[in-house]
Every structure is written in C-alpha cells, then in structure tokens.
Amino acid sequence: MGKLYVVGIGPGGLEYMTLKAKQVIEDVDIVVGYTKYLEMIKPLLKDKEVFATGMRGEEDRCKKALELAKNKTVAVISTGDSGIYGMAGLILQLQENQEVEVIPGVTASSSAASIIGAPLMHDNCNISLSDLLTPYDLIKKRIKLAAEGDFIISLYNPKSNGRPHYLKEAIETIKEFRGENTPIAVVKHALREGQEVNLYTLGNFTDEKVDMMSIVIIGNTKSFYKGDKFITPRGYNV
Amino acid sequence: MGKLYVVGIGPGGLEYMTLKAKQVIEDVDIVVGYTKYLEMIKPLLKDKEVFATGMRGEEDRCKKALELAKNKTVAVISTGDSGIYGMAGLILQLQENQEVEVIPGVTASSSAASIIGAPLMHDNCNISLSDLLTPYDLIKKRIKLAAEGDFIISLYNPKSNGRPHYLKEAIETIKEFRGENTPIAVVKHALREGQEVNLYTLGNFTDEKVDMMSIVIIGNTKSFYKGDKFITPRGYNV
Numbered sequence: 001m002g003k004l005y006v007v008g009i010g011p012g013g014l015e016y017m018t019l020k021a022k023q024v025i026e027d028v029d030i031v032v033g034y035t036k037y038l039e040m041i042k043p044l045l046k047d048k049e050v051f052a053t054g055m056r057g058e059e060d061r062c063k064k065a066l067e068l069a070k071n072k073t074v075a076v077i078s079t080g081d082s083g084i085y086g087m088a089g090l091i092l093q094l095q096e097n098q099e100v101e102v103i104p105g106v107t108a109s110s111s112a113a114s115i116i117g118a119p120l121m122h123d124n125c126n127i128s129l130s131d132l133l134t135p136y137d138l139i140k141k142r143i144k145l146a147a148e149g150d151f152i153i154s155l156y157n158p159k160s161n162g163r164p165h166y167l168k169e170a171i172e173t174i175k176e177f178r179g180e181n182t183p184i185a186v187v188k189h190a191l192r193e194g195q196e197v198n199l200y201t202l203g204n205f206t207d208e209k210v211d212m213m214s215i216v217i218i219g220n221t222k223s224f225y226k227g228d229k230f231i232t233p234r235g236y237n238v
Numbered sequence: 239m240g241k242l243y244v245v246g247i248g249p250g251g252l253e254y255m256t257l258k259a260k261q262v263i264e265d266v267d268i269v270v271g272y273t274k275y276l277e278m279i280k281p282l283l284k285d286k287e288v289f290a291t292g293m294r295g296e297e298d299r300c301k302k303a304l305e306l307a308k309n310k311t312v313a314v315i316s317t318g319d320s321g322i323y324g325m326a327g328l329i330l331q332l333q334e335n336q337e338v339e340v341i342p343g344v345t346a347s348s349s350a351a352s353i354i355g356a357p358l359m360h361d362n363c364n365i366s367l368s369d370l371l372t373p374y375d376l377i378k379k380r381i382k383l384a385a386e387g388d389f390i391i392s393l394y395n396p397k398s399n400g401r402p403h404y405l406k407e408a409i410e411t412i413k414e415f416r417g418e419n420t421p422i423a424v425v426k427h428a429l430r431e432g433q434e435v436n437l438y439t440l441g442n443f444t445d446e447k448v449d450m451m452s453i454v455i456i457g458n459t460k461s462f463y464k465g466d467k468f469i470t471p472r473g474y475n476v
Contacts, residue, residue, distance in 0.1 A: 008348075010256065014257065015256065015257050015258040015261075016256045016257070016258055016342070017256060017257060018248065018253065018254045018255060018256055018257075018344065019252065019253050019254070019255060019256075019257060019260065020253040020254055022257065023253075081344070081348045081358075082352075083348060083351045083352055083356050083357075083358050083359065084348065084351075084358050084359070084362070085359065085360075085472070086359070088352075088355070088356035088359065089356035089359035089469055089470060089471060089472050090472065091356075092355055092356050092464065092467050092469050093464070093469060093471065095464075095467075102351075102352040102353075102355070102356065103352065104254070104344045104348040104349055104351065104352040104429075105344060105348070106256065106319070106342045106343060106344055107345070107348060110246075110319045110321060110322065110342040110343070110345060111342055113321045113322075113340075113342065114320075114321055114326075114340040114341065114342040115340075117326070117330055117340070118321050118326035118327035118329075118330050118340065119321075120319075120321050120322050121321065121322070121323065121324070121326065121327035122323075122366075122372070123363065123364060123365045123366060123372075123380055124322070124363065124364055125361065125362065125363035125364070125384070125389060126361060126362055126363070127361045128360075128361060132473070133472050133473020134360070134361075134473050138388070141387060142361055142387045142388070142389065145383040145384070145386055145387035146363070146383070146384075146387065146389075148383055149379060149380045149383035149384065150376070150380070151363060151380065151384075191342075226330065226331070226333075229330050229333075231327055231330050231331060232327060233327060233331065234323070234327050234328065234371050235370065235371020235372050
C-alpha cells in the first residue's frame, strides 16, 4: 500500500527543514519535485529514485505523484510550506483513494522575516501578486483592504515580466494609508545560497532588486527600523 | 563573547522543529523559556542549564535572556515561529549590543492547516483576538476588512475568559461576506500531544471547543470540504 507525503522543505537549505520532512524524504521510495528544488536537497537523494519536472506543469506533477503513490511511498516537495501557495491543495483536490499526509514547513515570509528582524510580530497577511490564477481586480482589492486594515503585508511572486507594474501599483495604494517612513524589505533567496536583502521605506522604495523569487515585506504604521533591524512592535503599550 | 538565538520550535513536538533549531538548542550554554515549552523539548535539555519562567512576564524573560547573552550563548524559545506573535520583536527592541539571531519555525496556522487539509492555499491573514496589546476596535476593523477582502483568516488566541464574545462577534462579521457552507476548523494542540480537530461551517459554528490554545481557520468564499479535508483552491481556473 502506497502513501503520498506533501512535504514543505522550508527555505531550501537542509538546515531549515523540519526533522520530520528530512526523515520522510529519506524513507520514501520516490521523491517528486521541480528540478531546482530537488537540487537543494541533493544530499538526501543518494541512491533514491527521483521524478523531476519543470516549473510549469504543476497539475501533471501532482497526477504523477498520486499515480505513483498507489503502490509506493512518495514525497512530493515544495519549498516553504506545502500548504501556503504550495502543492497540498492541488494534490488533495486530485486525490482519489490514496493516503495523503501534509508535512508543513517554514513558509517564505517567515524565512525572509527572520533575516531582517521581526517585521511580522503583529497581524499580517500573505498576498500573491501572480495573476495566473487570480483576477488582478481581486488582487488590487486585497492590497487596498490590507493596507486600510494596517496589516503587515508579505507579497509573494511580487514581479514577473508579464506584469512589471503590479508591485508599483500596490506600493502606491499602500502609501495612501501609511507614512513615508514605513519600512519595506526586499528579500531574495532567504536562508539559502544567493541570499540578498535590500531595505527601503515607502518614501524611497524602488523595485529594481525585486524578481519573482523575492518576498517583499511592508510594515504597518507602527513598524520601524532600529539600525538595520525591521521591527513591528507587538502592541500599543510595548 | 555571548550570543542570543531567538528560536521558534514549531508546534511543540521534536519532529516538526527545524534541524537548525535543534542544533542551536543543543549547542548553547543556556536555554530560556516558558516552563511548558521547555517541557516539550525536554530530551534536548539533558545536563543543560535552563532558565524557566511563567507565561506572563515576557519582558522580564527577554531582559534576562539578553543579560545572560552578554557572555554566554543563549537560546530563548517560542512555540511556532518566533517572529509571528513570538519573542523576536521584544528581544530586538530591548537589544543593546548583544549579537541576536532569529531562527524561524513552522507557525501555528501552518501546523493547524497541515492536519485538516489545505485551507491556506491562497491569500491569507493571521489575526490575534487578544486585546492585551491591541485595542478591540482595531481587531474588529481588521476582521471586517479581511472578511471583505476574502482572505482566509487564521485566528490566534481566539478565546479567553476575559473576552468570551470576541470570537462570536468575529464570526458574525464574517457571515456578512461569506456563505453558510464556508468551512471553519478549530484545531487544538496541532501536531503535539492532545491534538484535537473540530470541523464546522459558518452555518453551524459553535465556539464550545475553542480555548486560548486553539487556532481557528475560516475559509474564503471558494473553500470547501472534500470528505473531511478542508481545501481552498489555488485559483479560479483550477
């Protein structure tokens, strides 16, 4: 009898994976994932059967993993948390009678936050700027309401060639509700090879360092810089 | 020369801790934390100097940890992610010239989500219902805007004796924007001893199983149950 594990490997290095994720990957018969993500966990894949796929074709990857899981143990891997913009949803939608277990991981906004200080200490939201699966009008509406609600905002998939202006428009909207000194961090490859941090404020923000692999974190009206640390205080009397 | 690590241990069991968190706890001179959390990682604390504190007195705990870190290596531990409603913010606010490193962990909403399916697959927010450090008017405003923006909502600290009606009021507000069939999950002690899951919809929700240690996850307008799995589809054309 097979089983499918949907594993979030965290930011990418082996260090920030959970012990459970590591153990599952080591124990299963087959590991399925996007080629670049498999590369990140290469030391765990010695003598292991792997099924590597391209970046697109998520649905095919899920179907293949579910097919294999009929009589083998299979781990399909995502970076970050498999349950936040990861593979868990599609797998469960396509699941027939295979057993499926979701193994959570450290999501990208948590990894990015840990490097720059403590930006996410209060009410916060994750918004993807990708319009592949979401109408842009809904994305814009969410940005506006999150800005109005003074949520700390983590933007996933902040920029791609097809929609270079979305991020700029999001920042303009947030400016209507927050001051010029509000911190903004652009974090690329958090806690893995190639890590890069660029710190801004709403007043001097530029998107030139942002790419599809970045996370952009925008503080709330209480956030501040202490030296190079981006901090959101927990509450009004701290 | 000392150093202070602010470590998120994830949901509480050793399995869902990152390798880095485990290694740091094993390597430091002293571990500081709330008594109950230290209990969870007891196997790592053999022959280790520990400094245990009560639930309140967070500020004293942080000051003590920073004091110790002047000439020793110290880990101060939080459950979940130390950077989301954890200790990282206060530590960095109080930091003088000690070296501080934040080690991220799997946050409570991710742990809870992994047990019940894939509820957090799209834009989502974390809101704490605790008014110890936040005016209730601001909490209510955030609930309303998050509901209007169709965010999946994870409620932290959903209920305590001092404010038994906050959760009910939040649910009433969300009902203005979402249908009766919207899934709601109440998850207690996710991925650790005592784990308990109760599934509802907006139409039949009751708060009787909710306590301060629970996480309450409310789906967006697209979320649904497939058997006992709570799924939010990634986008409109999946």
